[in-house]
Amino acid sequence: ALNGIHRSLYIRWDSQGQPGEGGMMIMREVMSEDVVMTGLANNWFVSTTRWLTHRNENAGDVRFAWRYYYRVIGNANMIIANIDEAAGPQAEKDEIKGQALAYRAWAHFNLVQLFAERYNAGGNNSQLGVPIVTEPITEGGARNTVEEVYTQINTDIEAAIALLDEGRNAKSHININVANGIKARIALTQGRWSDAAAAAKLAREGYPLMSEADMYAGFNNVDNPEWIWGSRQVDDQQTFFASYFAYMSVNFSSTNIRGNPKAISKLLFNKIPDSDIRKNLWDPNASKPALRDPFIDEVTLSNFAKRDYMNRKFVAQGNASSVGDVMYMRASEMYLLEAEALARGGNDAQAKVILDQFAKQRNPQYAGTTNTGAALIEEIMVQRRIELWGEGFRFYDLKRLNLPLDRTGSNHVDQVVAGKFTEPAGTINWQWQIPIDEINANELMIQNPS
Structure with missing residues (x-):
C-alpha cells in the first residue's frame, strides 16, 4: 500500500500532462515568471501559464490536483488506521506509519497552498482552507479554516518525525531527513x-x-548525492509523454519540447555571475548557430526549435525516451531555506554563514556577502530562484510572500x-477553484470566489 503511494507521485493520471508530482511541479512553474514558455507547440500548459486553467472549476487539471493529493491522503489514512493491528516487527510498523503520516501532512500542505488564501503569519487565518481528512471516508466534508489545516499538518509531521529514522529502502521513500524537510517548508510558510x-x-x-x-549531468538521477527525496523511473517502465522530462527536458523529441523549449527569464539569467557554474545550465545564444552552446546541438535533433535562454538543465534519457x-x-x-529563515528571523550573521557555504560551492569566485537586512534576504531569494529553477517552487514562493506576478x-x-x-498580490486569482x-x-x- 505504501509503495502505491510512492508510485502515485510519478505515474500518469487522467492525461499525459498529469504525471503525478512532476505535473504539479510544471504547473507551479509556468504560472510564475522564471520559467518561460517559448512557443505554443501543442498547447500543453499554455492555458495554465495564462492563469486560466486553475480558475476553471471544470478544468481537468484542477480535478487532477484535488484528486491526486486527496488520493494520497486517502491511501495514507488506510495505512494509519490499520497498521497498529498488523502483524510484524514494531520497527517496520513504525516506519510505515511514519511515512504515511508524512504523506498526509505533505498532501494537505499542498492542497491548502493551492486552494486557499495564503497563510498570514500575523492573522488568525480563519479563511476557508480545505477539508481535513484523517480517517478513511467515502463522503466529503466541509472546508476547515486555514489555521485548522496547518494545525493538523504540524501534528502529522511531528508524529512522523517521532517514528522515522535515517533508514529507508530507497530515496523514493520518506525517512527522517525528508520529514524534517517537509517540516521546514511548513514552518517557512507560516513564518x-x-x-x-x-x-x-x-x-x-x-x-x-x-x-x-x-550539476551538468541532467538533473535526472536519484543517485545524485544531493538528492534527499525523489522518484526513480525504471527504464522499462517509460511513461512516454506523461513525464516531467517530456515537457521540461532539452532533448526528448516530443512536439512540446521541439516547439516550446523551456527557457529561463532573461532578467533572472542576468543576475547570475559569469563565474557561477549554474550559468551554463541555460544558453542565452541558442538561436544563433555561431554562438550556440554545442551541448544544445549534441543532445537535440535538427527539427528542434532553438530559443535564446533555453534550458540544458534537465536532460531525458534520450530523444526517444522520456x-x-x-x-x-x-x-x-535546505541550505537556502535555512539561510532565508535565519535572515527573516533577524539572525543575519548565521544566515551569512549558511549562504556563504552554499554560494561558494556554486561560484568559486564568490567572496562572501556583505549584505544585511532586506538586501541579504533578497540575495538569498535570488539564489533560491536560480538554484531551484523548474523544480516547482516559484508559485508557492510568490504566494507565501504575498508578491505579485x-x-x-x-x-x-x-x-x-x-x-x-502581471497579477497583483493577494487577489482571488491566487486561489485555485x-x-x-x-x-x-x-x-x-x-x-472559492470567482
Whole structure:
C-alpha cells in the first residue's frame, strides 16, 4: 500500500500532462515568471501559464490536483488506521506509519497552498482552507479554516518525525531527513523562522552539495548525492509523454519540447555571475548557430526549435525516451531555506554563514556577502530562484510572500501568455477553484470566489 503511494507521485493520471508530482511541479512553474514558455507547440500548459486553467472549476487539471493529493491522503489514512493491528516487527510498523503520516501532512500542505488564501503569519487565518481528512471516508466534508489545516499538518509531521529514522529502502521513500524537510517548508510558510531553520539543517545532514560534474549531468538521477527525496523511473517502465522530462527536458523529441523549449527569464539569467557554474545550465545564444552552446546541438535533433535562454538543465534519457528520475527535495533547497529563515528571523550573521557555504560551492569566485537586512534576504531569494529553477517552487514562493506576478521586461512571449504579464498580490486569482465534481458530490463544499 505504501509503495502505491510512492508510485502515485510519478505515474500518469487522467492525461499525459498529469504525471503525478512532476505535473504539479510544471504547473507551479509556468504560472510564475522564471520559467518561460517559448512557443505554443501543442498547447500543453499554455492555458495554465495564462492563469486560466486553475480558475476553471471544470478544468481537468484542477480535478487532477484535488484528486491526486486527496488520493494520497486517502491511501495514507488506510495505512494509519490499520497498521497498529498488523502483524510484524514494531520497527517496520513504525516506519510505515511514519511515512504515511508524512504523506498526509505533505498532501494537505499542498492542497491548502493551492486552494486557499495564503497563510498570514500575523492573522488568525480563519479563511476557508480545505477539508481535513484523517480517517478513511467515502463522503466529503466541509472546508476547515486555514489555521485548522496547518494545525493538523504540524501534528502529522511531528508524529512522523517521532517514528522515522535515517533508514529507508530507497530515496523514493520518506525517512527522517525528508520529514524534517517537509517540516521546514511548513514552518517557512507560516513564518516560524527558528523552527524552519532548525528543521532544514536536520534535513540536509548527510547530503552534500553536488559537484560541478553532477550539476551538468541532467538533473535526472536519484543517485545524485544531493538528492534527499525523489522518484526513480525504471527504464522499462517509460511513461512516454506523461513525464516531467517530456515537457521540461532539452532533448526528448516530443512536439512540446521541439516547439516550446523551456527557457529561463532573461532578467533572472542576468543576475547570475559569469563565474557561477549554474550559468551554463541555460544558453542565452541558442538561436544563433555561431554562438550556440554545442551541448544544445549534441543532445537535440535538427527539427528542434532553438530559443535564446533555453534550458540544458534537465536532460531525458534520450530523444526517444522520456525516462528520468524526478527530484522533490535537495540539500540546496535546505541550505537556502535555512539561510532565508535565519535572515527573516533577524539572525543575519548565521544566515551569512549558511549562504556563504552554499554560494561558494556554486561560484568559486564568490567572496562572501556583505549584505544585511532586506538586501541579504533578497540575495538569498535570488539564489533560491536560480538554484531551484523548474523544480516547482516559484508559485508557492510568490504566494507565501504575498508578491505579485511580474513577467514584464523579460523574454516571455505574448502569443503564449496572451497578455498575462502581471497579477497583483493577494487577489482571488491566487486561489485555485474547487473542481466541479467535488462541488456536485459534496453538499458541504463552498466554492472559492470567482
